Amino acid sequence: MSEPDLSFLDPAGRQPAAAEHMPRPPVPHSRTPGASAEGLVAELRAYQAELENQNKVLRYSQAVAESAYERFETLFASVPLALMVVDDHDMVVQANSMAHRSFQPTERDRPLTALMPFVCPQDAVRVREAFAQAQDLGHSEVKEVVFTISNATRITGDLHIAHIDAPQTSGPPLSQFLCAVIDQGPLLAERQALQHSAETLQQRNEQIRASEKRLEAVINSALDAIICVDQHQRITVFNPTAAALFQCSASDALGSTLDRFLPDAAQALAFAQLTTQALLGEMTALTASGKELAVEVSVSFERHADGETTTVFARDLTGRKKAEAHRNELEAQLRESHKMQAVGTMAGGIAHDFNNILGAILGNVELAKADCTTHAPGSPVLESLLEIDKAGRRARDLVRQILTFSRNEPPQRSAVSLAEVVHDTERLLRVTLPPAIELHMQLQAGLPPVLADATQVEQALLNLCTNAVHAIGTERGSIHVEAATVQPDQRLTERLGLAPIDYVALTVRDTGPGMDAATLERIFEPFFTTKPVGQGTGLGLAVVHGVMRTHEGGVDVQSAPGQGSRFTLYFPVATDATAGAQPSPAAQAVPLAAATSAPEPAEPPGGAPGKKHHVMYVDDDQALVFLVQRLLRRRGYEVSGYTDPHEATAALRAAPQAYDLLVTDYNMPGFCGVDLVREARLIRPDLPVALASGYVTAEIEQAALAEGAQALIHKPNDVEELCATVQRLIVGHDPA
Numbered sequence: 001m002s003e004p005d006l007s008f009l010d011p012a013g014r015q016p017a018a019a020e021h022m023p024r025p026p027v028p029h030s031r032t033p034g035a036s037a038e039g040l041v042a043e044l045r046a047y048q049a050e051l052e053n054q055n056k057v058l059r060y061s062q063a064v065a066e067s068a069y070e071r072f073e074t075l076f077a078s079v080p081l082a083l084m085v086v087d088d089h090d091m092v093v094q095a096n097s098m099a100h101r102s103f104q105p106t107e108r109d110r111p112l113t114a115l116m117p118f119v120c121p122q123d124a125v126r127v128r129e130a131f132a133q134a135q136d137l138g139h140s141e142v143k144e145v146v147f148t149i150s151n152a153t154r155i156t157g158d159l160h161i162a163h164i165d166a167p168q169t170s171g172p173p174l175s176q177f178l179c180a181v182i183d184q185g186p187l188l189a190e191r192q193a194l195q196h197s198a199e200t201l202q203q204r205n206e207q208i209r210a211s212e213k214r215l216e217a218v219i220n221s222a223l224d225a226i227i228c229v230d231q232h233q234r235i236t237v238f239n240p241t242a243a244a245l246f247q248c249s250a251s252d253a254l255g256s257t258l259d260r261f262l263p264d265a266a267q268a269l270a271f272a273q274l275t276t277q278a279l280l281g282e283m284t285a286l287t288a289s290g291k292e293l294a295v296e297v298s299v300s301f302e303r304h305a306d307g308e309t310t311t312v313f314a315r316d317l318t319g320r321k322k323a324e325a326h327r328n329e330l331e332a333q334l335r336e337s338h339k340m341q342a343v344g345t346m347a348g349g350i351a352h353d354f355n356n357i358l359g360a361i362l363g364n365v366e367l368a369k370a371d372c373t374t375h376a377p378g379s380p381v382l383e384s385l386l387e388i389d390k391a392g393r394r395a396r397d398l399v400r401q402i403l404t405f406s407r408n409e410p411p412q413r414s415a416v417s418l419a420e421v422v423h424d425t426e427r428l429l430r431v432t433l434p435p436a437i438e439l440h441m442q443l444q445a446g447l448p449p450v451l452a453d454a455t456q457v458e459q460a461l462l463n464l465c466t467n468a469v470h471a472i473g474t475e476r477g478s479i480h481v482e483a484a485t486v487q488p489d490q491r492l493t494e495r496l497g498l499a500p501i502d503y504v505a506l507t508v509r510d511t512g513p514g515m516d517a518a519t520l521e522r523i524f525e526p527f528f529t530t531k532p533v534g535q536g537t538g539l540g541l542a543v544v545h546g547v548m549r550t551h552e553g554g555v556d557v558q559s560a561p562g563q564g565s566r567f568t569l570y571f572p573v574a575t576d577a578t579a580g581a582q583p584s585p586a587a588q589a590v591p592l593a594a595a596t597s598a599p600e601p602a603e604p605p606g607g608a609p610g611k612k613h614h615v616m617y618v619d620d621d622q623a624l625v626f627l628v629q630r631l632l633r634r635r636g637y638e639v640s641g642y643t644d645p646h647e648a649t650a651a652l653r654a655a656p657q658a659y660d661l662l663v664t665d666y667n668m669p670g671f672c673g674v675d676l677v678r679e680a681r682l683i684r685p686d687l688p689v690a691l692a693s694g695y696v697t698a699e700i701e702q703a704a705l706a707e708g709a710q711a712l713i714h715k716p717n718d719v720e721e722l723c724a725t726v727q728r729l730i731v732g733h734d735p736a
Helices: 011-021 039-080 097-103 120-139 185-221 240-245 266-273 320-372 380-406 418-432 453-473 490-496 540-551 576-581 622-635 645-654 671-681 700-709 718-731
Strands: 081-088 090-094 139-148 152-164 172-181 225-227 234-240 277-286 292-304 307-316 412-417 437-443 450-452 475-486 503-510 552-560 565-572 614-618 639-640 661-665 691-693 711-714
Touching: 039 490, 081 097, 090 097, 090 307, 097 172, 120 139, 120 152, 120 172, 152 185, 225 240, 225 418, 240 307, 292 320, 307 320, 320 718, 380 453, 412 418, 418 437, 418 453, 418 475, 418 503, 418 540, 437 453, 450 453, 450 565, 453 503, 453 540, 453 565, 490 552, 540 552, 540 565, 540 639, 552 718, 614 622, 614 645, 622 718, 645 661, 645 671, 661 671, 661 718, 671 691, 671 700, 691 700, 691 718, 711 718
Parallel strands: 437 475, 614 639, 614 661, 661 691, 691 711
Antiparallel strands: 081 090, 081 172, 139 152, 152 172, 225 234, 225 307, 277 292, 292 307, 412 450, 475 503, 503 565, 552 565
16 A cells, blocks of 8 residues: 655645745945935835835745645645644644544543553554654654554554654744554455455365365276266266276377267267256267177266366166176076975875875776776777776876976976877867867978977977967867977077077967967966966966976967967977987886886785785875775785874784784875884884875985885876885795
């Protein structure tokens, strides 16, 4: 701030200049002797005129001085500065109104009679030195002097001092000081504000630098690829994750266009005028070498003074897709496990009851055939018994297949003629087909054999035709069964997961009402059915799907409401190598001794004359107990049948030596056949024991062996197999 020029406040400085211009009174000439009177008069007149002129000048100078004094007084009183005239004793001789308002704002404040009492003690030395300097040099100044007005009021200002000499009428002039106080409070406040602003700005700059460092650290350590592009789509930021993802160094990527790595994302930058953020979702990205990879992209738009900046966030989906595929695989395995568990539980119940029924049927058929020895080989009775025996054996194979399917075991496949399987199923279908439904067969001539299990193929075809019959209902319709050799195209193989080989396509199509998309999504789920309660279990198509899965084939479904349904089963064609690699059914291993040696003679060899071997048979099914008694008694055995295992245990304990063999069922209400085997071995350790079950698992076999069972009989079994096992066990333990 420039210092004010206070020289105009020094009227004393101008008086010597005014005095210098005043004319000096003329000095009268000395009179010479003999001068005339006229000359003296003229001289006096001239002197008088000169004096008058000097008086005029004096009066003018006095008027000018008075005018200057008035101007000084006016300026002294009205200047917006605190002005004071102080003598050598620090007495305030004169002060203007601004000084009084500043140093004595109220009547209760200290009067302005001296200057030094107002000066803060810390600044008193500087002020005194300034007065001494003004005494020597004529002027001085002191910066930022604090004047204490009251306890609550202070003035901070610059003190300007000018030394003046006040003339007196007589004697030397008085030494006085003209003091001007310039209030620096607003300036200091502004200066402090500027300093505070500078400090704040410095702090903000430091925060910005720290924020930039944090942002740089976040960008460099982010797990997502971060790319910043300018308004010309030139890359300005390329973090290390982006360098690793796109296999390109940051120095090589900077300056490149965005479409080098994200061809589809560059088109989405048009959204910058509509929004500040956009989620572009999944798209294909390119590495520096041109390799494609799946990424999830989102963009953020920012407008600033230099233009626009777009930040692209790209997340690699390779790991997520692998994780999703693995999760889907685990979910599929879990669903498969649940399905297998449910089907296995159901199959166990079926095996226990249904196998007993089938055993009774097959056993009675054998007895009936033995009683028909008097009939001719082609008699209707014998033919009916043969058909019953064939159907019963097919039912037995189906139950065993359900058990195999429920345990998720691979089928025993071999080269099978699909045409023969279809014709066998056709004969069974035509017997049960409603009159309003027509069955059409169209098989390609010379069909090659397929690598399959004949029973499972028959089961799958029977399930599809049965579903078609139920779909048509009471309306008139038709079912078409077709078979032909095909080689599926690439699209079909990818959709069904088929290998690029030859297949035999077995198609079943009907003229039923068809299915909508929602039903098509669930038709292969176990226990899903659209039939009324009590008319379907929902396992037919699930079994078909399982059969095709275990046969390394596929099933294709085409259906629409009002257009019927079309199911196509793809069975791989059997080659010499694949057919030779599959074991035949005859080579299948039988657990324990279910069927070992060839059938023994019908009549058991006697031990002692007239003695029959005694067999104890325990089963909770009365019909099966009655059947076994009849079968073995015809073979010359004495049989004691029990439906209660507790009664059988009591009978064995009462006469342990009376029995030559114990055959017990595995699953009985409230009792396990293994427990009965254990009790029998405790009662008589040398007694041969056999365990019969319709649901044989590795656990059952292991438990039976651990308790000492010599044979495990599969129900329902052939009569010859049952009798052979009984004979082998009795003969092996006959003391004779």
